[in-house]
Every structure is written in structure tokens, then in C-alpha cells.
Amino acid sequence: MPQKFTRRPTNQNFPLFHGKRATPSVPGLKQLLEYHGVELQQETLEQLWAYHQLLRENNKDQDLTRLNAFETIVERHYADCILINAYVEKWPKRMIDVGSGAGFPGIPLKLVNPDIRLTLCEPRPNRVEFLNLVIRELGLQGIDVFGHKVTSRSLTFPVEGVISRAFELIELTLPRIQKALVPGGRAFFMKGPAVKEELATLHPEDYGFKLLEKHFYRIPKSTQDRALIVLEKVEV
Numbered sequence: 001m002p003q004k005f006t007r008r009p010t011n012q013n014f015p016l017f018h019g020k021r022a023t024p025s026v027p028g029l030k031q032l033l034e035y036h037g038v039e040l041q042q043e044t045l046e047q048l049w050a051y052h053q054l055l056r057e058n059n060k061d062q063d064l065t066r067l068n069a070f071e072t073i074v075e076r077h078y079a080d081c082i083l084i085n086a087y088v089e090k091w092p093k094r095m096i097d098v099g100s101g102a103g104f105p106g107i108p109l110k111l112v113n114p115d116i117r118l119t120l121c122e123p124r125p126n127r128v129e130f131l132n133l134v135i136r137e138l139g140l141q142g143i144d145v146f147g148h149k150v151t152s153r154s155l156t157f158p159v160e161g162v163i164s165r166a167f168e169l170i171e172l173t174l175p176r177i178q179k180a181l182v183p184g185g186r187a188f189f190m191k192g193p194a195v196k197e198e199l200a201t202l203h204p205e206d207y208g209f210k211l212l213e214k215h216f217y218r219i220p221k222s223t224q225d226r227a228l229i230v231l232e233k234v235e236v
């Protein structure tokens with residue numbers, strides 16, 4: 001069964017399952033994801049569930065996410081990180097996720113696109129430990145953790161793609177990734193509605209980039225407005 005990611009935005013704002021709470025379980029996860037426009041293969045769903053279990057078990061003492069309710073985690077973490085697939089025809093083969101935190105968007109992105117060779121960049125030791133635990137426990141291949149800050153000098157390997165969510169202003173990230181990103185490489189920024197003001201004063205050409213795509217959408221059946229901004233490295 002192909003995986004589906006609904007692109008259609010909706011203004012409908014139903015209470016979840018007509019007021020009922022979803023059961024935290026694989027079927028509950030499937031039901032909630034489908035409610036938000038994400039249809040996954042069973043194997044991917046089970047991997048995401050395993051990740052969710054690790055996130056819950058380790059959140060208490062490791063400060064991984066401030067979201068608590070199952071429904072909110074599925075909507076604002078999992079659906080959010082998977083829906084971007086609807087806007088990207090082909091992901092670069094070699095990517096980094098800058099400021100991964102507890103693994104967003106990197107872990108869901110990798111589960112849905114196992115062919116991406118991905119490095120999760122995260123300096124906080126407890127988060128690095130958690131990300132390595134997830135990789136080990138889920139038996140993921142082609143993914144590792146760079147446990148340092150990404151700076152203009154710290155990345156020593158070339159990459160074809162960069163992604164980040166809830167990290168910092170785009171103009172602060174561009175100099176960090178300028179050297180590591182190959183010409184023609186792409187940078188994907190997952191943003192909220194405030195990005196419109198950010199874009200109004202952004203000059204990507206100052207850093208050797210050009211603005212390629214802007215997608216504004218809402219997580220289906222939610223109040224969460226999102227944007228995916230794609231820049232291309234043009235400078236050789």
C-alpha cells in the first residue's frame with residue numbers, strides 16, 4: 001500500500017473523534033494520523049509507535065518534549081513532520097537535520113523515507129543519548145548523530161540537503177550550512193505562520209542561496225498553520 005500525505009488544507013476544526021480521546025496504541029496512532037491526512041504502511045506505523053514509546057518513557061527525566069497528550073503529540077510532532085512529504089517530490093540523498101532535539105523532523109522523516117542518508121545534529125548530551133537510543137532500538141540504518149553545534153566550521157562533510165524545524169531565523173542558519181551544502185543543494189525550513197515577516201526581510205542571495213519554493217498550509221483538521229520554505233544553494 002502506498003503511503004499518502006494529504007496536501008489539501010482544511011478550515012474544519014472538529015473536536016477529535018467527536019470529543020472522544022484516541023487510545024494510545026498502534027490502531028489509535030493510525031486513526032489519528034489518518035484524521036490529519038497521513039496514511040502510513042503498517043511497518044512504518046509500528047516503527048513510529050516504537051519511537052513514541054521511547055519518547056514517552058524518556059521524556060520524564062530527559063526533557064525531550066513539552067507536549068503531553070497523545071493527540072497533540074501525533075498532530076504537532078508526527079503528522080507535522082510527515083506531511084512535508086506532500087510538498088517534496090524528491091528528497092536529497094544525503095541530508096542533515098539541524099537542531100533535531102528529540103528527533104523532529106529527522107526521525108519521522110527517516111521512517112517515511114528510509115533511503116535518505118541522514119545525520120541528526122544536536123548538541124545537548126541528553127538528547128544525543130536519546131537519539132542514539134532510538135537509532136539502536138529501532139534498528140535504523142543510514143542515520144547517525146552529530147553531537148555538536150552546527151557552525152560554519154563544525155560540519156566537515158558535504159551534504160545535499162539540510163532540514164530544520166523550530167530552530168532559529170533562516171538568516172542565522174544559512175551561514176552555518178553555507179560551506180557544507182553542495183551547489184544545487186537544498187535547505188528546507190519548517191516554519192509557523194510568522195515566517196511571512198521573516199521572509200519579508202530575508203536576502204538569501206547574501207549567503208549564496210535563492211528562494212525556490214514557499215508552501216503555506218494547515219495540518220488537516222487542526223488549527224496549526226505551517227510553512228515549508230525551500231532554498232537552493234547557488235554559489236559554487
Ligand SMILES: C[S@@+](CC[C@H](N)C(=O)[O-])C[C@H]1O[C@@H](n2cnc3c(N)ncnc32)[C@H](O)[C@@H]1O
Pocket residue numbers: 098099100101102103104105121122123124127148149150151164165166167
Ligand atoms: C527548539 S529545539 C527544536 C527541536 C526540534 N527541531 C523540534 O522541532 O522539536 C532546538 C534544538 O536545537 C539545538 N541547537 C541549538 N543550537 C544548535 C546548533 N548550533 N546546532 C545544532 N543544534 C542546535 C538545541 O539543543 C535544541 O534541541
